[in-house]
């Protein structure tokens with residue numbers, strides 16, 4: 001591996017030269033770099049050592065055509081068996097930390113609160129975490145990254161209020177069993193995708209289509225589950241474990257199509273319906289006012305006896321407000337947005353509740369993902385918006401990256417990282433945004449949900465045709481290492 005790594009470092013020189021308008025400023029000493037994966041996307045071993053089925057196991061087995069080329073995560077990168085190799089790659093990259101997620105159905109195979117904990121599941125994550133610490137790499141652990149135990153889906157999944165209690169049991173178990181080693185916890189990854197895609201448009205497991213109803217119920221339960229996990233940590237573990245807890249929220253940037261008041265309002269509304277849907281409750285208490293006003297009014301006109309957007313009690317509002325030690329942002333892409341005439345009142349969906357017109361510019365570079373355009377300035381605007389809207393919090397960038405169809409000579413990925421990191425650095429040094437961490441998605445090519453293995457985000461390539469799943473560094477891995485060691489994006493830094 002080291003030999004290939006050297007070759008790619010040499011090849012790289014040419015690529016970086018042809019870049020770029022990137023800043024030649026350097027990253028401050030406190031700024032940390034990491035790389036990320038998620039359990040279902042890399043682990044495999046889907047039914048090994050008493051792990052039970054989760055919603056992704058279930059949908060890919062029951063409906064293979066749900067995923068491109070009928071693929072699934074049964075083996076994926078086989079990280080369940082190859083975690084030491086993964087840690088060796090992270091060490092070679094030189095990252096400060098690794099963001100990975102824990103498989104709920106590996107830890108609580110029966111899903112329900114009070115049911116037995118699987119000791120082998122705990123052992124696996126203790127092994128992985130200890131291996132990281134032994135190599136000087138800090139763990140940043142996502143408690144839930146989309147892989148709900150199937151048994152909990154059988155009782156209705158996230159729209160069922162009982163999930164709060166089952167999640168709290170699982171989270172407490174992790175704090176108890178891993179909290180001596182793990183000091184940074186992320187309760188949920190991109191809850192908007194769990195709720196909107198899982199229960200709204202059906203694009204992710206469990207594939208339910210009930211937009212404008214089930215997605216709001218899902219979020220309501222999920223926010224309470226998040227708050228409960230935060231309070232459990234606060235009351236039972238923080239004093240002895242000294243860690244921190246936050247939630248990962250994703251958003252595009254919505255660039256107003258013009259400077260008109262209407263388009264500016266449409267942009268703000270879109271941000272509130274995406275990032276604000278989750279951040280406003282945990283920072284300020286309650287959903288954004290624009291969501292409450294619009295969904296309440298449309299529900300009433302549609303003849304619903306009560307709003308499709310559930311209401312928190314005063315007690316719940318107080319319980320949820322302030323449940324974050326930092327804000328975390330996943331950011332990849334940007335759309336233009338403009339105001340539009342009110343949607344047909346008969347249409348019941350999140351999209352018609354939001355009711356803005358969005359599109360992307362044909363001139364923006366594409367990727368292998370239809371939702372991902374290369375718009376580096378968008379991330380600077382998102383960071384400024386989050387900072388301004390939520391009282392200048394500490395911000396972790398918990399995902400950012402570029403997809404292609406594969407190959408080791410990934411100059412478009414290097415370009416993406418260079419240009420996005422340049423905008424992040426300018427947000428930090430010129431705009432005063434308090435970003436302290438940057439996480440590249442992903443450490444390696446992996447199971448990209450309904451795109452299966454056709455879309456690649458990795459710094460390392462994985463050969464999915466080889467039962468050994470060998471990993472090979474791409475040129476972008478060498479570039480990322482160079483950024484981490486020089487703390488600079490270009491060859492000539494101040």
Ligand SMILES: *[C@@H]1O[C@H](CO)[C@@H](O)[C@H](O)[C@H]1NC(C)=O
Pocket residue numbers: 120121123124127
């Ligand atoms: C954890 O590590 C121990 C010691 O290397 C090993 O015997 C055990 O099989 C590992 N367990 C898992 C689940 O990886």
Ligand SMILES: *[C@@H]1O[C@H](CO)[C@@H](O)[C@H](O)[C@H]1NC(C)=O
Pocket residue numbers: 393394434
């Ligand atoms: C960023 O936030 C952390 C945590 O609140 C704080 O310690 C640090 O001083 C902040 N840095 C800046 C530059 O505001």
Ligand SMILES: *[C@@H]1O[C@H](CO)[C@@H](O)[C@H](O)[C@H]1NC(C)=O
Pocket residue numbers: 024492493494
């Ligand atoms: C860094 O960039 C600035 C502004 O573009 C330029 O004036 C300066 O010469 C550059 N420094 C180096 C070492 O290239």
